[in-house]
Structures are given as C-alpha cells and as structure tokens.
Amino acid sequence: MVRIIVTIKQVPETSNVKMDKETGTMIREGVVSVINPLDLYAIEAGIEIKELHGGHVTVCTMGPPSAAKALKEAIAMGCDEGVLVSDKKFAGADTWATSYTLGAAIKELGPFDLILAGERATDGDTGQVGPGLAAWLGLPLATYVSKICSLENNQLTVERLVEDGYQVLQLPMPALLTVVKEISNPRLPTLRGKKKARASQLRVLSARDLEVQESHLGLKGSPTKVVKIEYPKVTRGGKMVKASGEEGLHTAVSALFAFLAEKELI
Amino acid sequence: MSYVWTIAEQNKGRLREVSFELLCRGRKLADKMNTKLCSVLLGSNVADDILQELISRGADEVYFIDDPRLASFIVETHSNALSDLIKKYKPHTILAAATSSGRTMMPYVAIQVSTGLTADCTELDIEEGTNYLLQTRPAIGGNIMATIKTPDHSPQMATVRPKSSRPLPLDPTRRGKIVRLPLPDGLYDPRVREVGFRMSHEDSASIEEADIVVAGGKGMKKSDNFAMLRTMARHLGGVVGGTRDAVDRGWLTYPQQIGLSGKTISPKLYVAAGVSGSIQHLAGIKTSEYIVAINQDPEANIFQVADFGIVGNLFEVVPLINARLEAHNKGGK
Secondary structure, eight states, X not given: OEEEXXXXXXXXXOTTXXXXXXXXXXXXXXXXXXXXXXHHHHHHHHHHHHHHHOEEEEEEEESOGGGHHHHHHHHHHTOSEEEEEOOGGXXXXXXXXXXXXXXXXXXXXXXXXXXXXXXXXXXXXXXXXXXXXXXXXXXXXXXXXXEEEEEETTEEEEEEEETXXXXXXXXXXXXXXXXXXXXXXXXXXXXXXXXXXXXXXXXXXXXXXXXXXXXXXXXTXXXXXXXXXXXXXXXXXXXXXXXXXXXXXXXXXXXXXXXXXXXXXX | OOOEEEXXXXXXXXXXXXXXXXXXXXXXHHHHHTOOEEEEEEESOXXXXXXXXXXXXXXXXXXXXXXXXXXXXXXXXXXXXXXXXHHHHOOSEEEEEOSTTHHHHHHHHHHHTTOOOEEEESEXXXXXXXXXXXXXXXXXXXXXXXXXEOTTOSSEEEEEOTTSSOOOOOOTXXXXXXXXXXXXXXXXXXXXXXXXXXXXXXXXSOTTSOSEEEEEOGXXXXXXXXXXXXXXXXXXXXXXXXXXXXXXXXXXXXXXXXSTTSBOOOOSXXXXXXXXXXXXXXXXXXXXXXXXXXXSXXXXXXXXXXXXXXXXXXXXXXXXXXXXXXXXXXXOO
C-alpha cells in the first residue's frame, strides 16, 4: 500500500494557440485552462504504482477555485481524491511561497510515502516548486525521473535524465520525484472515471486550515518580484528563398552557404 | 561589498563549458558593482591547472570543496555544502547554470537560505542605486519576457540558460586565489545514493551543450530519413534533435526532444528540416542565435522565427547541402 500525493498545476492550453502575424506575439484570447501537460505523466506514474503495488493517490493543487476542474480531471483518470489548496492570500505566490504553502498543506494531509510532480509547468517554466517542496519537507529528492526501476522495502530505485545519460539513484521513502515525459503514457479518463469524478467531494484547504506564517504567503510572501513584462516580437523576418527546379535548388543552397559563411557558422 | 559567485560544474575531473559561460556573465556584474568574482566548485579530484582555467576566464577567486562524496551530483549533499558556504561568506549574487543539476540544487538552496531564485534567465543586469540583480527570463513558452528582482533578500540568485553567453577569451596572465576547502562535518546526507550511470547512446549526446543542432520533424516522414540529418550534423560538428512528433513516432529518443515537454536549447545554429514550428516547439528554440528552416510549406510557422528559410523539398535540399558541406570540409568551396 503506497500512499501517493501528486501535485499538479492548471495552466493555459497552448497547443492550438496561433501567432499574431502583425505583432509576432501569441494570440491569448479564448485560451482555456488544462492540467499542465507534464503533470499528466506524474498522475499516470502515480496510478501505475497504485495498480502495481496497491495504494492510494491523492491529487493536490494550489490555485483559484476554478482549479477544481483540473483535480476532477485527475480523478477521472484514476486518482482517488482531490485536495484544493485555495485562498486569496495565496494569490501571486512565486516558487518559494508556492512550495512553502504546498508543503504546509501536505503536512496537513497526514503520512504519505511518495510525492510525484511534473518536472515543470508549461506556463511559468521554472521547475523550482518540486525541489523547493522537497527542501521544505526535508524529503529525499530525485528530479527529471524518467523511470521507476523498483519500489520495494521502502526503497526506490529510479533513473533520472541528465545531460549525458541516465543517473541511477536509490532513495528511501518517503521521497519526492519530479518526472519527465519518458516515465509514462498518460491514459484518457474513462466514462466510469468521469462519473466518479463528478460525484467526488474535493477537500479544500485555506490559509486558516494550515500551520503557516501569513508573512510567507502569496505575493507579499514572495522573495521575487516581477518588475516588468514585455511581449517580445518572436518573428525574425529572416531571408526566405524558394528552391524549385534544379537551378532554384542550387541558387537556394548557395544563398544558404553565403548566409552561413557571413555569420561565421562554417 | 560582497562578491559575485558563479557555480562551476565538473564531470569526471573536467569542467563543463557552462562554468566559463557563467564567468562571462558574472564578470560584467562584478565589474559594475566594483566587487570580486568568485567561482565555486563542489566536486572531487579536480587538478589545480584545471581550476586555473576558471581564473584565466574571469574569476578572481576559486573556492573548491573537494570531497569524494561530491563526485557525482546528489542534491541533498551538494545543497548542504553550498548553503553552508553562503552562510559563511554571504555573497551578493549567485549565478548557476540552468542544467539538470543547477535547476535541482538552486531551488533547494533557495529554501535552505531563504531567498528568491529566478529560473533560466537570458539577461542579467544590476539596478542602479540599489544594486539589485535584474533577472530577465522568458515565460509562457517564450511569449513573454519578465524582468524580476529580489529586494529584501540575500543573496540574489538566478540560473542561466547554457549557451546563452560565450566564455571570455582565455587570459593566461590573470592571477587569482584558489582555495580548497573540506566538506564540513555533518553536511553529507547518506540517504540518496548513486548506484549506476547509463550513458546515452552517441546520437543523443547532450543537445543542450551543442553549438549546432540539426532537427527533424514530421516532415522527415520516416526513421531512416534521419540518416541525412546525422550526416549534416557530422559535417557541421553538431548533434541531431527533433520535435515531439518525431519522438512520439519513435524516430528519435526522448533525450533528443526539443520543445516545451522536452529540452530548451540555445545553440549558435539551429537547423530545422520538416519542422512546422508549433508553439511548443518554438518555445524550445527561440533563444537560438541563428535559425535555418527547410520546409515545403511557405506558410509554416517555423519560417516566422527563421533567420534563413528555404522553401522546398527537404529530400532534395538536404542532400545537396550535405554534398556542399562535404566539399567545403575537404577544403573546397
């Protein structure tokens, strides 16, 4: 029986987003929210551990009340219960304050064996909350986990994807793993799962329910402050040549070589 | 004035290139504040003449915690060692690499020493008057650039994307202090152990560290066709990567995946063949210095971010490029 907590985040759906050709920036109107795609791998890994070893999967998110939708989706995939950590006081938290608050919420949930998290979220793209959470809770940590090789006698053996290969680590549970895509193939919710999700009651934790210092919460408790946001033009307006016909092909490739030589790339 | 620190990285007794890139960033910040630049290395068995290169490439001092228990990266012990150094020496600013170890250790250390951390910065500066570190980073898939600072907390900490700056030229006349330090008692955390290491097969060798990346997408049509991209990569001295589509179809392995659910890279040259340029893929390549795209569809998104685009059949264009590269490398034109 492995008691698993999966931490997730709701992010803007970007797969169908188009770029505005005039401004060269992303068109954000009509963007819906979804479970962070990398968290789906953590959810699936949690469910697979439960199926293999027996267990219980709690899915937990910090966010506005609307993040309940993400928790219900995770339950529809096969998680057993959902916890929404939500309070106006948590709003605007950076990774330091987010991991602090999530840590306090997890302490409130009672004993557990394993925390799984996506390696990073596709909106903030920091990958800092997982390691931060492990630091707050004093848990053994493995990041970029691509494979759980074994789980027995309270010991985990995992592979983590690093620059030149895979580092194999052994760590005692309870532990925290952040996972990458290679670890699993997320399943789709079943009809039965969706029914279960609709009927399930989410547990909601607010600041009052947690042992936290108010000065550590939300925007006010965040050490980092955003001072400026810019929407960069991503289009580069580079040179484009058409390679059609034998001659066009050679002209195009010659133009490419002139470009590469000019930029000292060859 | 307290120092600017950069965190060097080692692998089997050698320093990773990113150690020198960080020194280039750190040098500018230290000069602006009129303070010293110190490179910190946590590792084992690195010779003095190798450490000397940190001085020759911009550091005034090198602190090296030398202990066999730091030979491979284990976040708990490495973080304990760095946090201890921070508490003792109180640096003003710390820059680490946004690598698998930097992005694991620094958020852990940020909690241990109670300060902020900004991930994956592409620009750094010092604010006039306050001396706060101004940290600029892409977010939402590179569609916004946010500038962040950390007032009221110390040190100021950021991770920096590998390849986003070039090392300073080697200056062998530079002199500096190299300090070897032991790992203090009580900082080794025995809970997590490395029990093995599996090297990636050559093909997927470290696309984050490569100067040139040649990538293929759905337009490559099948696995065998990647041979021509491997040839191009070999001629250019680069490595092969690809889109999520290419990986999901089993044409490449996951370590080669570039984009939001794979790797974010900033090579000198990125060549995309048969890549349409989804928002997710572009997020992984936007900070490349030069982007070359080859695609049949003139409306493909990839052309919007390309510095040089060839609209055409890649199965004609790529072999011709390869033939020309081969001739070029043989000393022809």
